[in-house]
Amino acid sequence: MARKQGSDTEAADGLEFQDSVSTLLERRGVTRREFMKFCTAMSAALALPPAFAPRIARALDEVKRPTLVWLEFQSCTGDTEALLRASNPTVAEIVLDILSIDYAETIMAAAGHLAEANLDKVVKEEKGSYIAVVEGSIPMKEDGIYCCIAGRTALDRAREVCGGAFATLAVGTCASYGGIPAAAPNPTGAVGVKVAVPSATVVNLPGCPLNADNLTATVVHFLLFKKLPATDGLGRPLFAYGKRIHDNCERRPHFDAGQYVEAWGDQAHRHGHCLYKMGCKGPETFHNCPTQRYNDKTSWPVAAGHGCAGCSQPMFWDSMTPLYKRLPNVPGFGIEATADKIGLGLAVGTAAAFGVHGVLSAFRRGDDSEGAKED
């Protein structure tokens, strides 16, 4: 199709916006072909028909760069890393280029008061129109003193920034549902953004780390349709979290057939059979890992021979551990006491107790009657 090749006739409205995305990309040595490949990949990630690729290209060409601020709280920076270290740099570059990232602790050049002043400026001057990205959980205990930036608590900052944003994207499981900082006993009272700031418009993009493709696709959806993608009951976009891993898994035929890996490295493992008995949480987890995969579609845990850890579900880590067992431990019992051991003990105990009762009853005299009594 005869689309303008990096033309610079785009309207240069807005202070940050000087060139179209395609011009910017061309200047960086990204060809039009690569850009169109990216747009096609995005339409696939969003489960849109291929015909949407040119529309995505047009939308990205014409867009006025929305401002984005990236807040980092109780996190390991894994989600930032996932985005920045995408194996194919054009994907990350496109995200960075179509967005005006005014604040992001890991990558910004400014520091200290200057950096905080940038954030304050965005919150003040672009109220209701910027996008906030939150990485990491927010501690609630002791008024949130466990995570402070520039002398202010994460909770305080999140209320201000997320409360004033057009939308907040909670990236990673920690920002979405509390994640690992919220694992029992949750010493800091860590929660996800939606719990910490109930008034904010939040889209959850859980995962440990999040799949950068899903973040890019969410942003592209926003730029293309001017609204946020449809979400499920847990605030996750349906295009990325609408299907269960188990139901899209490449090892699913082995599950249905009844072929299971029993030990790491056994014959079944070498043949690529189902990892269900190795504690795979694919049946419990909604994510597009089997189709979207990680690191530019290179691989994902189950393809690599390891079960799904269920990292993108709420209450990860508590409900998904032990990682190599199907069920969580029974609360109140020892670490190694599984539900089945306790249950079998209960059944045997019941049978033994009634056995004893039966023997005693059999030798008991004078406790019988002849028929039930009319009432």
Next chain:
Amino acid sequence: MGHLYEKYVWEIPVRATHWVNVLSIAVLTLTGIYIGSPATLGATPSDFVMGWVRFVHFTAAYLFAVSVASRIYWAFRGNRYASWREFFPILTPAGRRNMLATFRYYTFLCKKGPQPVGHNALAGTTYALVFVLYLVMIVTGFTLYAEHAPQGTMHKLTGWLLVLFSNQTLRLTHHCVMWLLIGFAIHHVYSAWLMDVKERGGVMSSMFSGYKAVRTKD
């Protein structure tokens, strides 16, 4: 002493749901144990062992749910021995006295317990608890089952449970309640045997025929 006669106690819906429950619980337990901890029974990827086991589990689950719902309906329509009042003796002073007397009989503290025509007070109370466990099983089971069709009707109806408890917590509950029901089944068969021997009212066969041997008041 009054004379013995055959009294029609258990109506057909009571007996039918009882035996459907027995059958479906047995099938659900066996298939459920396989689903929870399967053995490699498939020889080739074209086999469908787990597929069939799950199919049987879900079919039995529907059967069980219909049976439990029917029995609850019959608790409001059936005779006095099928009535919901039989399951809550704790609500009346006489019922509470009967519960204590039955407890004393079971624990060898007295020689004669009440020998009611219907359920004894402790049995009735136990069945009320067991029906709560049934409902827990049905709700957790169908909530987990609904995850195969995200955004479907069943998933939308049960989604709040997944948000509230997480699917793994529901799965653990589903698993633990199975063991409680296995414990109940052992207790239930034993108690029925004991009552059959001691009461001599033919309670075991009454679950097939509906009739018990009852002595008239005099």
